Amino acid sequence: MSPSIHELSPGQEIGSRTIEVTRTDLVKYAGASGDFNPIHWNEAFATSVELPGVIAHGMFTMGSAVQLVTDWAGDPAAVVDFQTRFTKPVLVTDTTGTDQPGASIEVSGLIGKLDAEANTARIDLTVVSAGQKVLMKAQALVKLS
Amino acid sequence: MTINPDLQGRSYPAAEVYDVGREKIREFARAVKASHPAHFDVDAARDLGHSDLVAPPTFAIIIAQRADAQLIEDPEAGIDFSRVVHADQRFTHHRPIIAGDRLVAELHVDGVRAMGGGAMVTTRSEIFALGSGGSREPVTTTTSSILVRGEGQ
Numbered sequence: 182m183s184p185s186i187h188e189l190s191p192g193q194e195i196g197s198r199t200i201e202v203t204r205t206d207l208v209k210y211a212g213a214s215g216d217f218n219p220i221h222w223n224e225a226f227a228t229s230v231e232l233p234g235v236i237a238h239g240m241f242t243m244g245s246a247v248q249l250v251t252d253w254a255g256d257p258a259a260v261v262d263f264q265t266r267f268t269k270p271v272l273v274t275d276t277t278g279t280d281q282p283g284a285s286i287e288v289s290g291l292i293g294k295l296d297a298e299a300n301t302a303r304i305d306l307t308v309v310s311a312g313q314k315v316l317m318k319a320q321a322l323v324k325l326s
Numbered sequence: 327m328t329i330n331p332d333l334q335g336r337s338y339p340a341a342e343v344y345d346v347g348r349e350k351i352r353e354f355a356r357a358v359k360a361s362h363p364a365h366f367d368v369d370a371a372r373d374l375g376h377s378d379l380v381a382p383p384t385f386a387i388i389i390a391q392r393a394d395a396q397l398i399e400d401p402e403a404g405i406d407f408s409r410v411v412h413a414d415q416r417f418t419h420h421r422p423i424i425a426g427d428r429l430v431a432e433l434h435v436d437g438v439r440a441m442g443g444g445a446m447v448t449t450r451s452e453i454f455a456l457g458s459g460g461s462r463e464p465v466t467t468t469t470s471s472i473l474v475r476g477e478g479q
Contacts, residue, residue, distance in 0.1 A: 200359055213350075213357035215388055218407075230408060239412040244358035244384040251362050251383065256374045257422065258364075260383040264416035321383070 183259045183326045189292055189302055195253045197289035200245045201282035202237055202273050210241045224275065236270035237284065242315055243267075246288045246308050250321040253290070253304070261301070262322035271310045286310045293320065300325050329445040329474060330404045334438045338396045340430035343456065344389045348425045351379045358382055371424075381423035387415070390451040390468040393431040397449060405447070405474055413446065413471040420464045428456040429465060436469070443476020 207221045216238055219226040227235050243265050251257045273283040286308060293305035306319040348368070355365035363370035364380040371379050398405050423429070430453070437448035448471045454462040 206357075206359075210357045213354045214391070216391060240384060240387050240415065241358065243415060244382060244387075245360075247383050248358065248360045248362070251360065256364060257360075257362050257380045257382060258374070258376065258419075260419070262416070262418045263383050264414070266414040267412050 183254045186325045191292050193292045195290040198249050200286040202284045235273050239267040249288050249290050250304050254323045259324045260321050261324050265319040266317040268317045269313045269315045271315050333435045336435045338433040340432050344429045346427040348379050351381050354385050355382050378425040386466045386468050389431050393433040393451045409475040411473045413473045416469045418467045444474045447472050
């Protein structure tokens with residue numbers, strides 16, 4: 182059950198979440214999504230195209246960030262619109278064989294705007310990795326109950 | 327290689343059908359570290375009023391990127407995939423994607439803009455569910471911009 186508009190006000194926080202990412206996670210995302218661009222799993226290829234190393238798929242970051250909204254909304258189907266700009270890559274170091282993540286993505290969200298007529302809330306996400314905003318204008322529109 | 331400016335306004339008709347399976351929804355949900363029960367448990371999805379498992383909000387990227395591949399692989403387009411950077415992405419859901427859906431995507435090239443030695447290409451996929459008797463129900467509109475880096479960019 183998604184929240185009711187009467188309980189909400191702009192600026193209200195909906196929570197935060199830290200997503201730990203490993204090279205294995207990128208391989209799993211490649212398989213699940215069908216995006217096998219080697220910049221997301223092969224260090225030599227990534228550096229040959231002038232990247233600092235293996236980077237996460239932008240769509241991995243976007244897709245994992247929205248779960249904060251899905252869980253808050255109570256129903257994944259309530260997320261009727263979701264958009265972002267990709268500003269910085271998430272560099273994922275190779276920590277294979279250890280229990281350390283290769284990168285951490287910190288996601289937090291707040292209510293950006295309420296639309297009483299459409300009965301929707303716009304959630305504005307802040308998505309940071311290694312101290313830099315990796316997504317900009319990450320906004321999810323949630324249909325309220 | 328330069329981007330063909332005549333791409334703007336071009337469209338590619340719906341090609342192959344994408345059958346949305348339960349295990350694919352579960353696999354994709356795990357891959358984006360989603361834990362909502364409506365992605366995994368049919369009863370939980372039905373309790374929310376859905377007929378079957380609900381796909382995560384970015385699941386449509388699978389279908390959209392297959393449609394984009396028609397453009398990227400079009401020799402007339404002049405796009406070097408190894409120089410492509412994803413610039414922005416949007417999903418507008420007319421209804422959720424549900425396990426059992428049979429989806430097709432129509433690709434439209436909405437914009438081609440020169441940037442430095444490269445170009446920004448904006449595409450839109452209109453994703454429809456096929457119904458019995460050949461009907462088409464709008465499901466999701468995705469828009470995406472890719473930056474094709476020029477030499478030295």
